Amino acid sequence: MSIDIYHDNLIKKLFAENQIAGFKELWELKTPWFEEPNYRRNGWSGVIKQAFIYENGQAGFIFIKRQENHNHKTLLHPIKGVPTFRREFNNITSLEKNNIPSLNALYYGERKVNGKRQGILVTRSLEGYQSFEQYAADPNHTDKALWTKILQQGGIVVRQLHDARFRHNCLYPKHLFVKAENNRIDVRLIDLEKLIRLPFSFQARRNDLSRIIRRFDPLTKV
Numbered sequence: 001m002s003i004d005i006y007h008d009n010l011i012k013k014l015f016a017e018n019q020i021a022g023f024k025e026l027w028e029l030k031t032p033w034f035e036e037p038n039y040r041r042n043g044w045s046g047v048i049k050q051a052f053i054y055e056n057g058q059a060g061f062i063f064i065k066r067q068e069n070h071n072h073k074t075l076l077h078p079i080k081g082v083p084t085f086r087r088e089f090n091n092i093t094s095l096e097k098n099n100i101p102s103l104n105a106l107y108y109g110e111r112k113v114n115g116k117r118q119g120i121l122v123t124r125s126l127e128g129y130q131s132f133e134q135y136a137a138d139p140n141h142t143d144k145a146l147w148t149k150i151l152q153q154g155g156i157v158v159r160q161l162h163d164a165r166f167r168h169n170c171l172y173p174k175h176l177f178v179k180a181e182n183n184r185i186d187v188r189l190i191d192l193e194k195l196i197r198l199p200f201s202f203q204a205r206r207n208d209l210s211r212i213i214r215r216f217d218p219l220t221k222v
Contacts, residue, residue, distance in 0.1 A: 003110040011106045023109040026120050043069030061125035068118045083119035084193050091195040098164045102189040132173040153185045167204035169194035171212050
């Protein structure tokens with residue numbers, strides 16, 4: 001069984017224009033690792049960053065996350081589990097449907113080779129963004145009024161998440177990304193492998209807020 005899911009027909013066309021026909025080409029790209037493979041769960045998972053030409057000839061980058069036998073057990077798949085990137089792709093799609101800003105998922109693919117399940121998740125690179133953690137530590141950021149607005153916008157995004165009954169389950173300052181330019185502040189949520197949806201919004205708030213509060217001190221030093 002194999003899976004090939006493109007965000008839309010435009011993305012499929014752009015992949016072809018970038019000489020990427022599908023899973024095989026993405027898997028075999030020789031680009032150096034952006035994040036070295038992490039070996040756990042009886043498998044591995046790593047990330048590369050690849051140049052990409054978007055619509056209207058706009059140059060940019062994509063992140064290609066590849067994994068093999070890196071699975072997460074679920075109620076429906078309690079023994080073999082499902083690839084963690086499938087779970088992340090589904091979570092990104094769910095947030096998009098609820099108008100909650102996160103990553104832009106372009107493609108998800110899956111196949112089995114010699115009994116090993118391989119998965120690929122492709123997302124658009126967040127060029128010009130920094131994590132809240134990086135932003136707070138950057139000595140060039142001295143505008144406290146702007147930082148206050150960024151924190152407020154971060155709070156709005158997190159509230160959107162919780163009002164929709166999603167719990168991030170790993171909500172730290174390094175998982176909130178921001179781009180502030182031309183009086184516009186854009187905040188995105190990343191690292192969505194552990195995201196779940198709960199029956200009530202208060203369940204989502206409880207654990208997430210306690211996590212980010214524990215890591216909040218560095219964010220007040222700007």
